Amino acid sequence: MGFFLQWSCYLLAFLLGSLVAWVIVTVTIGRTSEEDA
Amino acid sequence: MNWWLMALAFAIGLVLTGSFMVGMVTRDEPVSASGDAVEPDVPEPEAHEEAQEPEIVEPEVVAPHGPGSARPSADGTGPEGWLVKANEESKLYHSPESRSYGVTRAEVWFRDVETAEAAGFNRWDSGKSQRGMRR
Numbered sequence: 001m002g003f004f005l006q007w008s009c010y011l012l013a014f015l016l017g018s019l020v021a022w023v024i025v026t027v028t029i030g031r032t033s034e035e036d037a
Numbered sequence: 038m039n040w041w042l043m044a045l046a047f048a049i050g051l052v053l054t055g056s057f058m059v060g061m062v063t064r065d066e067p068v069s070a071s072g073d074a075v076e077p078d079v080p081e082p083e084a085h086e087e088a089q090e091p092e093i094v095e096p097e098v099v100a101p102h103g104p105g106s107a108r109p110s111a112d113g114t115g116p117e118g119w120l121v122k123a124n125e126e127s128k129l130y131h132s133p134e135s136r137s138y139g140v141t142r143a144e145v146w147f148r149d150v151e152t153a154e155a156a157g158f159n160r161w162d163s164g165k166s167q168r169g170m171r172r
Binding site: 006014029 | 055
C-alpha cells in the first residue's frame with residue numbers, strides 16, 4: 001500500500017473519530033442546554 | 038496497515054473534537070428576561086424542614102467584571118445610559134466611536150470606557166484581541 005494511501009487511512013480514522021465526537025456532543029449537550037434554558 | 042495507529046488517530050480525533058465542542062458549549066450563558074445571568078449549576082434549595090420560612094430571593098445584580106459592568110438583557114441592550122459594549126473572548130470593548138459599534142453584540146456592557154479598561158478590556162483598535170487565546 002502506498003505511503004499516501006496509508007496516511008489517508010489514518011486521516012480518515014481521525015475524521016471518523018471527530019465525527020463521532022461531534023454527533024455525541026450535539027445529541028447530548030445540545031438537548032440538555034435547550035431544556036435548561 | 039497498523040491498526041493501533043488507526044485506533045490512535047480515531048481516538049485523537051474523538052478527544053480533540055469532543056473537548057473543543059464541550060468547551061464552546063459550556064461558555065454559553067442563558068440570559069433571563071430580567072437581564073440576570075442564569076446560573077445553571079445552582080441547585081434548588083431543598084425544603085427539608087417544614088417550619089422553614091420562605092426565602093425571599095433578591096434579584097442578584099450581576100456585575101461580571103466588577104462594578105460598572107453588566108450582562109445584556111434578553112434583547113441585548115444594556116442598562117440605561119451605558120454605552121460601552123465588550124466581548125469577553127477578545128477582551129475588546131467598543132465605544133460609540135467604533136465603526137463596528139452598531140454590529141457588535143455586547144456580551145458585557147460597561148458604564149464607561151474607564152470601567153472597561155479597569156476590568157482589563159482593551160480598545161477595539163488597540164490590536165490586543167485575545168480571541169483564540171487560552172483562557
